[in-house]
Amino acid sequence: MKIVSLLPSATEIVFALGLGDDLRGVSFECDYPVAARALPHVSGTALPAGLTPAEIDAEVVASVEAGASMYTLDNELIRTIGPDLILAQDLCHVCAVPAGAVDAALAVIGCQAEVISLDPHTLDEVVASVGVVGAATDSVEQAAEVMAELRVRIDAVRRRVALLARPRVLVLEWADPPFSAGHWVPEMVVAAGGEPVLAHAGEHSRRLEWTEIEAADFDAVVFMPCGFDLDGAIDQAPAVLERPELQGLSRFFAVDANGLFSRPGPRVVDGVELLGVLLHSTSDRIPTGGSRLR
DSSP, X not given: OOEEEOSHHHHHHHHHTTOGGGXXXXXXXXXXXXXXXXXXXXXXXXXXXXXXXXXXXXXXXHHHHHTOOSEEEOHHHHHHHXXXXXXXXXXXXXXXXXXXXXXXXXXXHTOXXXXXXXXXXXXXXXXXXXHHHHHHTTOHHHHHHHHHHHHHHHHHHHHHHTTSOOOEEEEEEEETTEEEOOTTHHHHHHHTTOEESSOOTTSOOEEOOHHHHHHSOXXXXXXXXXXXXXXXXXXXXXXXXXXXXXXXXXXXXXXOHHHHTSSOSTTHHHHHHHHHHHTTOOSSOOOTTEEEOO
8 A cells, every 4th residue: 555644643653553664755744753754745835934933823824814725735746656545634724734635636636545634633533543544554453552552551641640639731832822732632631630721622722812821820831832843842932931921930841742742643642641740740850852941
């Protein structure tokens, strides 16, 4: 089977199922595992490089209002690959090429690939996405093993924090303007022994006002700017920490959004495990993927 993945999370799932050799093309954002970086890029971004968070937000809003795509597809490369299966999404038109756009492109280039849209909204649906890919690739048994292991790890975190105090946690997935992290992230907080603030499980991330943040009651902030790794979050964090609404806050963490939170693949379980440490440990030793900045 020749597989094309337009999602970093789908690429991770394919490798987790032992099907890396079947991947023939990926998106420009597919950087994990390392082997994915050597594969041809069938999609790119229309965003200019070097923009600030506020400028990125403005570009995204303008593109959405104009009905323009944030991403490009290399139709000629897809035609050359002739994939049997394309993994896409319709969850967020800002995050990757929508499945509908893929169908339209395939009609133009004359490709008969099956297009599967992976659109999880909850933590369990993230895990279940492994099963969806497994069913499409005749890897049902491997998928069942991967999903079982992921659920065991989540349950282990739940048990470890079950009797601990539950801090109220504000998760910011964008800085300017501020956005709360929705979808599966609130459930990650709950599984790690916290209470999400200004967010609800399974619902879309939403734009916040700083006055709304100032009025909220929370014990910690976890900063995970979508599309950035830990270094990117740390670089952006000073501007957030300077906000007057956060001056009384004593716990502020920056984390690797790309690796552990924003991409709905197997590594979100690593994110749950990281949160379980960040929210409850009194040690200065922070696991890989996170940093305490206050």
